[in-house]
Amino acid sequence: MCQNEDESxxxxxxxxxxxxxxxxxxxxxxxxxxxxxxxxxxxxxxMAELYGADKVYDFSLGNPNVPAPQKxxxxxxxxxxxxxxxxxxxxxxxxxxxxxxxxxxxxxxQRFGTNFTERNLIMTVGAGSGLNVALKTVLxxxxxxxxxxxxxxxxxxxxxxxDGVLVTVEPDEETFQISAEAFAAKISAKTKAVIINNPNNxxxxxxxxxxxxxxxxxxxxxxxxxxxxIYLISDEPYRELVFDGAAIPFVTKYxxxxxxxxxxxxxxxxxxxxxxxxxxxxxxxxxxxxxDAATIANRISGCVxxxxxxxxxxxxxxxxxxxxxxxxxxxxALYEGLTDMGFTxxxxxxxFYLWMKVPVKQTEAGTVKSPVEAETxxxxxxxxxxxxxxxxxxxxxxxxxRIAYCVSYETIMNALPEFKKLAEEFSL
Amino acid sequence: MCQNEDESxxxxxxxxxxxxxxxxxxxxxxxxxxxxxxxxxxxxxxMAELYGADKVYDFSLGNPNVPAPQKxxxxxxxxxxxxxxxxxxxxxxxxxxxxxxxxxxxxxxQRFGTNFTERNLIMTVGAGSGLNVALKTVLxxxxxxxxxxxxxxxxxxxxxxxDGVLVTVEPDEETFQISAEAFAAKISAKTKAVIINNPNNxxxxxxxxxxxxxxxxxxxxxxxxxxxxIYLISDEPYRELVFDGAAIPFVTKYxxxxxxxxxxxxxxxxxxxxxxxxxxxxxxxxxxxxxDAATIANRISGCVxxxxxxxxxxxxxxxxxxxxxxxxxxxxALYEGLTDMGFTxxxxxxxFYLWMKVPVKQTEAGTVKSPVEAETxxxxxxxxxxxxxxxxxxxxxxxxxRIAYCVSYETIMNALPEFKKLAEEFSL
Numbered sequence: 090m091c092q093n094e095d096e097s098x099x100x101x102x103x104x105x106x107x108x109x110x111x112x113x114x115x116x117x118x119x120x121x122x123x124x125x126x127x128x129x130x131x132x133x134x135x136m137a138e139l140y141g142a143d144k145v146y147d148f149s150l151g152n153p154n155v156p157a158p159q160k161x162x163x164x165x166x167x168x169x170x171x172x173x174x175x176x177x178x179x180x181x182x183x184x185x186x187x188x189x190x191x192x193x194x195x196x197x198x199q200r201f202g203t204n205f206t207e208r209n210l211i212m213t214v215g216a217g218s219g220l221n222v223a224l225k226t227v228l229x230x231x232x233x234x235x236x237x238x239x240x241x242x243x244x245x246x247x248x249x250x251x252d253g254v255l256v257t258v259e260p261d262e263e264t265f266q267i268s269a270e271a272f273a274a275k276i277s278a279k280t281k282a283v284i285i286n287n288p289n290n291x292x293x294x295x296x297x298x299x300x301x302x303x304x305x306x307x308x309x310x311x312x313x314x315x316x317x318x319i320y321l322i323s324d325e326p327y328r329e330l331v332f333d334g335a336a337i338p339f340v341t342k343y344x345x346x347x348x349x350x351x352x353x354x355x356x357x358x359x360x361x362x363x364x365x366x367x368x369x370x371x372x373x374x375x376x377x378x379x380x381d382a383a384t385i386a387n388r389i390s391g392c393v394x395x396x397x398x399x400x401x402x403x404x405x406x407x408x409x410x411x412x413x414x415x416x417x418x419x420x421x422a423l424y425e426g427l428t429d430m431g432f433t434x435x436x437x438x439x440x441f442y443l444w445m446k447v448p449v450k451q452t453e454a455g456t457v458k459s460p461v462e463a464e465t466x467x468x469x470x471x472x473x474x475x476x477x478x479x480x481x482x483x484x485x486x487x488x489x490x491r492i493a494y495c496v497s498y499e500t501i502m503n504a505l506p507e508f509k510k511l512a513e514e515f516s517l
Numbered sequence: 518m519c520q521n522e523d524e525s526x527x528x529x530x531x532x533x534x535x536x537x538x539x540x541x542x543x544x545x546x547x548x549x550x551x552x553x554x555x556x557x558x559x560x561x562x563x564m565a566e567l568y569g570a571d572k573v574y575d576f577s578l579g580n581p582n583v584p585a586p587q588k589x590x591x592x593x594x595x596x597x598x599x600x601x602x603x604x605x606x607x608x609x610x611x612x613x614x615x616x617x618x619x620x621x622x623x624x625x626x627q628r629f630g631t632n633f634t635e636r637n638l639i640m641t642v643g644a645g646s647g648l649n650v651a652l653k654t655v656l657x658x659x660x661x662x663x664x665x666x667x668x669x670x671x672x673x674x675x676x677x678x679x680d681g682v683l684v685t686v687e688p689d690e691e692t693f694q695i696s697a698e699a700f701a702a703k704i705s706a707k708t709k710a711v712i713i714n715n716p717n718n719x720x721x722x723x724x725x726x727x728x729x730x731x732x733x734x735x736x737x738x739x740x741x742x743x744x745x746x747i748y749l750i751s752d753e754p755y756r757e758l759v760f761d762g763a764a765i766p767f768v769t770k771y772x773x774x775x776x777x778x779x780x781x782x783x784x785x786x787x788x789x790x791x792x793x794x795x796x797x798x799x800x801x802x803x804x805x806x807x808x809d810a811a812t813i814a815n816r817i818s819g820c821v822x823x824x825x826x827x828x829x830x831x832x833x834x835x836x837x838x839x840x841x842x843x844x845x846x847x848x849x850a851l852y853e854g855l856t857d858m859g860f861t862x863x864x865x866x867x868x869f870y871l872w873m874k875v876p877v878k879q880t881e882a883g884t885v886k887s888p889v890e891a892e893t894x895x896x897x898x899x900x901x902x903x904x905x906x907x908x909x910x911x912x913x914x915x916x917x918x919r920i921a922y923c924v925s926y927e928t929i930m931n932a933l934p935e936f937k938k939l940a941e942e943f944s945l
Binding site: 152165318362394400 | 539540541542543544545547548578580581582584585589590593594597601602603605606607608609642643645646647648649650653654655656657671674675678679746786787788789790791792802803806807809810813814816817818819820821822823824825826827828
């Protein structure tokens with residue numbers, strides 16, 4: 090047998106097959122369709138190189154522009170000075186340091202009148218991992234997970250990781266609150282979970298107590314109808330970022346089969362550190378078993394546990410406040426500036442995103458553009474003025490754009506005149 | 518419709534179903550069969566409370582007893598003092614900070630004569646995540662992944678995460694080197710990958726250059742035979758922990774379709790920090806596409822990126838050395854002590870584990886105990902002397918025990934007299 094000949098035959102075959110044989114079938118669609126937000130991020134970096142960072146108005150990424158509270162870095166240094174390095178950098182229980190979880194539980198109990206203990210918390214590698222752990226714990230192949238558009242597109246990937254099917258509920262475009270009826274219409278015998286994101290990325294809407302109550306009632310009814318648990322997974326990385334005195338209803342108090350996913354990415358400006366938690370209350374059906382299973386899911390996902398030093402640090406910073414004034418100033422300036430120009434925006438109550446309806450050019454009378462065409466034209470036009478924003482299609486809701494205002498105040502002030510030109514181009 | 522009645526009917530049905538309806542089918546076996554190593558860890562803590570920590574000889578967990586090099590904590594503090602918190606704690610490219618990856622690539626090139634760039638490295642949440650990212654990138658359901666017994670049992674979970682099938686290759690119990698022939702016999706058209714762990718947990722064996730060459734030759738031949746890539750995934754968290762001047766062959770130089778998984782858990786004593794990398798060389802088939810896919814896999818797994826501050830810190834510590842002298846002293850004391858007593862041990866050349874053949878009690882002449890019975894009896898007997906060790910079954914290789922000597926030297930010195938009693942009980 091001639092090894093060289095075989096090798097060349099094999100190469101030829103591989104070339105014919107193209108990429109079919111190399112990457113797993115499940116991963117291939119992602120390669121073709123890489124995250125639009127991240128591409129925008131790269132584009133922003135390039136434009137900044139070309140025109141100078143202060144001449145590019147990058148509103149594309151949810152990367153906080155407020156530094157982490159000083160107390161976080163101080164806590165890290167204190168931990169390094171005070172604690173045994175074997176403790177600081179070593180393995181702990183897969184669910185996380187008991188004392189960190191106890192501190193977080195205590196803080197939640199004080200603020201929300203709940204009764205959590207360390208046992209209800211599993212520290213995770215950010216909210217992304219928290220969601221994956223929750224889904225891995227409960228999803229069987231073919232199970233349906235509902236979420237309402239517009240939504241963070243990674244939810245689809247997370248659900249697909251466990252061979253679940255993400256089912257999209259149409260938005261209420263008046264208020265962007267959740268319509269319980271719209272959810273009810275999509276729930277089937279296959280529905281295992283519902284993901285909500287409160288405050289919402291990308292709309293900036295905070296779901297009201299009425300919204301949560303109505304959704305809980307629908308879920309209770311459907312649980313009874315189908316005879317199995319339907320989990321409400323509440324993804325709350327923006328929980329601390331609310332304005333105008335809006336209150337976030339703590340969902341475990343309204344619906345027993347709730348899991349809460351949290352991250353310190355936004356509230357403490359630690360997105361790169363990957364630190365958050367999954368909360369499973371005692372009220373959840375078979376909570377003991379579910380907590381055990383989720384802890385194992387966290388381990389076998391390969392994460393093993395949430396990173397240790399930063400875990401200890403957030404445990405010392407449970408009382409830290411996000412810099413709400415920073416975001417609020419941005420929010421007001423941007424919302425007022427843009428609505429004054431004639432743009433139609435949802436008034437943001439939480440998170441750090443502004444959701445704007447895309448204006449449609451009226452030059453060619455009679456032709457009606459599709460929402461996707463309209464948003465593509467608008468996003469491209471914005472780039473002429475060095476404004477980077479994310480099209481609504483990236484959140485499964487075309488005809489809108491998301492403007493992330495977690496940037497510096499100067500960026501907003503300097504961008505407003507450019508937005509004005511954009512408004513004029515679109516005859517507002 | 519009476520809601521209360523429905524509710525009670527539902528409860529009854531749920532009670533009948535037991536846990537069937539709550540946890541996903543795939544997760545259920547893990548609940549029943551929780552990690553033996555971790556259970557031992559908990560047992561150790563309990564025994565330490567009962568008898569005092571210095572009277573319990575816990576050799577069960579690979580949790581380094583050597584503190585992280587001072588340079589690591591120093592680097593963390595310097596980064597906090599010198600760098601912008603938005604940079605230190607913020608999002609970076611999903612693959613990790615380019616400068617950290619460049620520093621690691623440069624260090625590998627210097628030591629191993631390779632030609633890596635930052636592009637070949639994806640920073641991961643420890644080696645556990647690195648393995649999961651690699652497997653998620655290439656595995657389709659039903660694909661087989663080979664590994665040789667004894668092996669780290671989490672491999673089975675990691676492969677199962679992507680609906681792959683772990684196929685075990687029988688060990689060469691003479692040397693615990695890999696038998697290329699034994700691998701060849703198990704490779705089929707369905708084989709997509711082979712996982713090796715070098716230096717090996719639990720045997721402490723370092724695979725020789727001859728072993729790697731022979732394995733590479735078999736894999737080349739089988740790739741030609743089946744016309745598709747077979748990936749060699751080399752899991753190397755113990756790469757820096759080798760003794761007696763043993764050299765670790767850098768596997769990418771021997772076989773093109775190699776991916777290397779690394780962790781700083783052991784070399785820098787940072788197991789809780791979850792920091793490591795996945796290396797995909799240019800020589801790998803369709804390496805560009807594979808690197809892109811692995812970067813996306815890292816993102817959509819929910820990890821998003823490796824934790825930022827500790828990532829920057831290891832980037833400044835690429836030249837740090839593990840405290841080899843500490844482990845070597847332990848290794849010699851334990852190996853010599855135990856072999857002098859008559860125990861049969863594999864002489865460890867790497868990692869921090871000693872692999873011992875379980876002696877079989879000779880009291881009842883004529884009865885032959887199975888390896889599982891023998892190891893269970895031995896592990897139980899050891900507990901009487903407050904010695905905690907892990908049975909070989911936890912590594913799919915009954916009839917042996919693993920003794921993790923990453924403990925303090927005092928633990929080893931104090932444990933040896935107890936091991937002596939154990940030896941006497943087993944008539945050695």
